[in-house]
Amino acid sequence: MSQWNQMNAPPFHRTRIVAAVLALGLLSGCGAFPTNPGNGVPQPSLPDYILYGGAVGIWQELERVARTIPPALNDVGGLDGQGPLPTERIRDVPFRNTPQRLLRCEVHRPVDTAGPLRRVIVMYCGGGYVVDRDFDTLTVWANYLASRGFVVFNMRHRLLLESGVTRRDVFSDAVAGARFVMTAAATYGGDPDRVSLLGRSSGGQLALLVAMIPTPEHFGPAGDPDVPIRIRAVVDMFGPTDDRRYFNTNDFSVLPRSAIVAVYGGTPDEVPEAYAESAPVEYVHPGLPPIMIVHGALDTTVPPIQSAILADLLEASGNFVDRAFYREFGHAIGWGFIDNNALALTMPRIIRFLEERS
Numbered sequence: 001m002s003q004w005n006q007m008n009a010p011p012f013h014r015t016r017i018v019a020a021v022l023a024l025g026l027l028s029g030c031g032a033f034p035t036n037p038g039n040g041v042p043q044p045s046l047p048d049y050i051l052y053g054g055a056v057g058i059w060q061e062l063e064r065v066a067r068t069i070p071p072a073l074n075d076v077g078g079l080d081g082q083g084p085l086p087t088e089r090i091r092d093v094p095f096r097n098t099p100q101r102l103l104r105c106e107v108h109r110p111v112d113t114a115g116p117l118r119r120v121i122v123m124y125c126g127g128g129y130v131v132d133r134d135f136d137t138l139t140v141w142a143n144y145l146a147s148r149g150f151v152v153f154n155m156r157h158r159l160l161l162e163s164g165v166t167r168r169d170v171f172s173d174a175v176a177g178a179r180f181v182m183t184a185a186a187t188y189g190g191d192p193d194r195v196s197l198l199g200r201s202s203g204g205q206l207a208l209l210v211a212m213i214p215t216p217e218h219f220g221p222a223g224d225p226d227v228p229i230r231i232r233a234v235v236d237m238f239g240p241t242d243d244r245r246y247f248n249t250n251d252f253s254v255l256p257r258s259a260i261v262a263v264y265g266g267t268p269d270e271v272p273e274a275y276a277e278s279a280p281v282e283y284v285h286p287g288l289p290p291i292m293i294v295h296g297a298l299d300t301t302v303p304p305i306q307s308a309i310l311a312d313l314l315e316a317s318g319n320f321v322d323r324a325f326y327r328e329f330g331h332a333i334g335w336g337f338i339d340n341n342a343l344a345l346t347m348p349r350i351i352r353f354l355e356e357r358s
Contacts, residue, residue, distance in 0.1 A: 066336030078148025117191035126201025151190035204239020212283035251303035296329030
């Protein structure tokens, strides 16, 4: 088993992390409530100020830092040694009509579309399939990667909070997005034969599933069945690989089990098939595209051992894995909380991996 059994944050580190989160909430967010709500709204109590204001303050600070490209990346070269290129952002590109709404994505690409077709990245945001505010963070990443020579599709999917949406619907949206890119990439200057996937948190789970499932229709109809999906490489950034471990192991996570039960409609004992079909570890087989796995040992949301186990299984099946494992980062630490150094460290490595493997 992987050396990552010894890389989880020690208990005293976890205590310090929790204390830092609470302190930041008190210092930066306890003024988030209006001091005089008016309109008959009761004045919030002090606990309300602390809990709600702290959460808002932490979230806003996280987003502000996470959506800033670290200065260290400004001089990083792109594909084939290219320097920063002028980019354009194409908004609201429709790709799938669903009973709930028309799904749209964004395309980020270099302004100069002359010359050979460029490598393509399909991005999936995090948010646990419940929120998609992480989409805006990936918008910043997408623009940066476009400035380094890629054509980037930043995808959306339906959310579990929408009426009638199931977990399988979210998965099929991700597949439909990849299939759309296969047909539309060349229109935007991208090469449909050099498409890679990148996902963050729950988006990492989506990227893995899209690349690993036996057929595109595994989770239901997902666009034109005559269009094959050919994935050249995958970047999984701390995505869950087996949610059953939240229940049947002692892996440390601050994620409440009730939140996972809400996603699946029960525990692993109650709905085992739902958990199994959502776990990338169940789809490992020879011949998968190269996979880069990014994870930090201080992750207190998705236990890093999940990534280590997936990497072990992939390598045992003869697949190429780039283990981008770091001791000093977590699920938020380094990705907006405290600083954005994790992005500064990993982005050049991601660019090189995609240049070599796609």
